[in-house]
Amino acid sequence: MRVLIVEDDAELGPRLRQRLAREGLAVDLAVNGIDGRHLGETEPYDLIILDLGLPDLPGLDVLAAWRKIGLSMPVLILTARDGWRERVEGLRAGADDYLGKPFHAEELLARVQALLRRGSPVRDMVLRVGAWELDEQRQCLVTESGEETPLTATEYRLLRYFLRHPGQVLSKTRLSEHLYEYESERDSNVLEVYVRRLRDKLGRDLIETRRGQGYVLRLP
Amino acid sequence: MNSLKSRITLLVGICLLLLLAAQTLGLRIIPAALVQDYVATRLEHDADTLYARLLDDTDPVNVFARTVGIIYETPLSGHYFRIDTGETVLRSRSLWDEDLSIERLPSGEQLINRLPGPAGQSLLVYSRGYQVRGAPVTISVAEDVSAMERTVARLERQLLAVMLLGIGLVLFLQFLIVRHALRPVDAAVQACRKLEAGGSAPMTARAPREIEPLVDAVNRLIRHHGLRLERTRRALGNVSHALKTPLAVLTQVTDELEERGDRAAADALRPQLKIIRNTIERELHRARLAGRDHPGAGFNARAELEPLVEALNRLYQSRVHIALDIQGETVPVDSEDMLELFGNLLDNACKWARSQVRVTLRQGEGIHAVVEDDGPGVEEADLGHLGQPGMRLDEATPGHGLGLAIVHDVVAQYSGEIRYGRSLELGGLKVEVRIPA
Numbered sequence A: 001m002r003v004l005i006v007e008d009d010a011e012l013g014p015r016l017r018q019r020l021a022r023e024g025l026a027v028d029l030a031v032n033g034i035d036g037r038h039l040g041e042t043e044p045y046d047l048i049i050l051d052l053g054l055p056d057l058p059g060l061d062v063l064a065a066w067r068k069i070g071l072s073m074p075v076l077i078l079t080a081r082d083g084w085r086e087r088v089e090g091l092r093a094g095a096d097d098y099l100g101k102p103f104h105a106e107e108l109l110a111r112v113q114a115l116l117r118r119g120s121p122v123r124d125m126v127l128r129v130g131a132w133e134l135d136e137q138r139q140c141l142v143t144e145s146g147e148e149t150p151l152t153a154t155e156y157r158l159l160r161y162f163l164r165h166p167g168q169v170l171s172k173t174r175l176s177e178h179l180y181e182y183e184s185e186r187d188s189n190v191l192e193v194y195v196r197r198l199r200d201k202l203g204r205d206l207i208e209t210r211r212g213q214g215y216v217l218r219l220p
Numbered sequence B: 001m002n003s004l005k006s007r008i009t010l011l012v013g014i015c016l017l018l019l020l021a022a023q024t025l026g027l028r029i030i031p032a033a034l035v036q037d038y039v040a041t042r043l044e045h046d047a048d049t050l051y052a053r054l055l056d057d058t059d060p061v062n063v064f065a066r067t068v069g070i071i072y073e074t075p076l077s078g079h080y081f082r083i084d085t086g087e088t089v090l091r092s093r094s095l096w097d098e099d100l101s102i103e104r105l106p107s108g109e110q111l112i113n114r115l116p117g118p119a120g121q122s123l124l125v126y127s128r129g130y131q132v133r134g135a136p137v138t139i140s141v142a143e144d145v146s147a148m149e150r151t152v153a154r155l156e157r158q159l160l161a162v163m164l165l166g167i168g169l170v171l172f173l174q175f176l177i178v179r180h181a182l183r184p185v186d187a188a189v190q191a192c193r194k195l196e197a198g199g200s201a202p203m204t205a206r207a208p209r210e211i212e213p214l215v216d217a218v219n220r221l222i223r224h225h226g227l228r229l230e231r232t233r234r235a236l237g238n239v240s241h242a243l244k245t246p247l248a249v250l251t252q253v254t255d256e257l258e259e260r261g262d263r264a265a266a267d268a269l270r271p272q273l274k275i276i277r278n279t280i281e282r283e284l285h286r287a288r289l290a291g292r293d294h295p296g297a298g299f300n301a302r303a304e305l306e307p308l309v310e311a312l313n314r315l316y317q318s319r320v321h322i323a324l325d326i327q328g329e330t331v332p333v334d335s336e337d338m339l340e341l342f343g344n345l346l347d348n349a350c351k352w353a354r355s356q357v358r359v360t361l362r363q364g365e366g367i368h369a370v371v372e373d374d375g376p377g378v379e380e381a382d383l384g385h386l387g388q389p390g391m392r393l394d395e396a397t398p399g400h401g402l403g404l405a406i407v408h409d410v411v412a413q414y415s416g417e418i419r420y421g422r423s424l425e426l427g428g429l430k431v432e433v434r435i436p437a
Helices: A012-021 A033-042 A059-068 A084-092 A105-118 A153-164 A172-179 A188-202 B004-056 B061-068 B146-196 B212-259 B263-288 B301-315 B335-352 B380-385 B403-413
Strands: A002-006 A026-030 A047-051 A075-079 A097-100 A127-129 A132-135 A140-143 A148-150 A207-210 A214-217 B079-084 B089-091 B110-116 B122-132 B135-144 B321-327 B356-364 B366-373 B417-422 B429-435
Touching (some): A002 A012, A012 B212, A026 A033, A047 A059, A059 A075, A084 B301, A084 B335, A127 A153, A153 A172, A153 A214, B004 B061, B004 B079, B004 B110, B004 B122, B004 B146, B301 B321, B335 B403, B335 B429, B403 B417
Parallel strands (some): A002 A047, A047 A075, A075 A097, B321 B356
Antiparallel strands (some): A132 A140, A207 A214, B110 B122, B356 B366, B417 B429
């Protein structure tokens, strides 16, 4: 899952990025409205966290610009100006949630998770695959009997994306776009390695390869 | 007597009354004295003439009487004389058979006195002692002055009446003048009262030159007050906003501390951060509250609440159906304040509701609104705790627990009323708010 943070504060932005990255999210940070708008328009984000008080371009204008060209990713507004007048304006401009500063990390994470679920085809609170359950807190697989199978960070990200989009053909490009940050090296061959590792852990038939198209997660 | 108007009226009134008293006194004394002087001088001339005749002649009375004037011959004519030679008393014919009781005077002395005369006449008598051929003679001449006195009295009454009327008119006029002159002061007082209540209405009344500086000063004060209020609000808002992002960073750092295992530090920081956050949040909202005297365009419930419901629908993904029932006219209260009130109330209702929220709003003489939901409601015992800052009855629902506290602030600002209870139809919490007109 890929998230964009548009926040001009030099402290808060990087900290949020770090915090969300630990949740297994691929996070990009834009420190002004113009970069933010551009990234939002060109990259396929699953969620955008938008500060309204940006120095160059008001957050509301950025949001309006995205919605105008038909982008429908969930947007969470994060702002110090949290009067109801601004809230109503923000939500009517196309925001999906509104959080006033300051906030607790848990509150932000809960809202981020809720918005990510909302934007996916599968909206279940708990993701299941075969006999396993994906523990999103500890980022591992757990069986009903309590047996744990550890996952690396990338394995976790990949599996979660598959589980949120079961039955869909996911191209390597799409997968890497949703799993990696903007600056990171995207080598689609690396993805093949991770897919193979998931197959090792969960079984051969779970992820099907469609030659020339991508992968499909087959849920029984 | 602390009223300027009363004081001026009283002073002017007292002066006018003193003047009236002096005039009345003058009217009583001066005409009488004038009449007496005038008559006495004539009587003295007549007495001298009689004395001259006595010296010339020793003829009987009627001889020289005629020389003094026919008026002394006519009975009860009002003009009389009496000559007392010590041996005989000669009286003018006009006295008929009356006499005047007059003492004998030594030679050279004179006396002017009043005596009742015949036929109810009021006489002014001039008497003088003379020496005629070695014998003392007292000559008295009298004239009836009652007619003259009556005329003077009538004149006096008429003048008094005119003066009383005049004084009444002057008092009334001065009351009008004082009131008119002090009108700018009243306007200044009115403007100051408005100012005190948070309003700003510069005075436009034209003022006399003496009062103009006061009006100017008040106008300047009002402008100054308005500017300062605005500056304070903006400064407070800026401070709050400027503090919020660093505070968000601090909250993050605290969370990170805890995750790294430094629980003690995190636990020490959290309550402090919470206090700072709640204070900023609450004071910022308070600073935003305009209060009754900044009504702006007024609160149009339909135009404001429909977008709010639209926004809440987006926020709660239409999980909750919000039914609006609004009736009545736009009310002159600040729309930001009301949006803050209803935003928090409806947000709270949506958080708890299972599927329904109902808003019933009546406008006109103030606002009467009922917000109900079909959530679990609040236990009777806990109703009293609702709206206390930082008080949350459920820690699991996101929010700072400040929403209802802000609602309480708004209601208090408008001297309104808020009541909590259980919704009879929906079963959840029912909040009833009254904002007086």
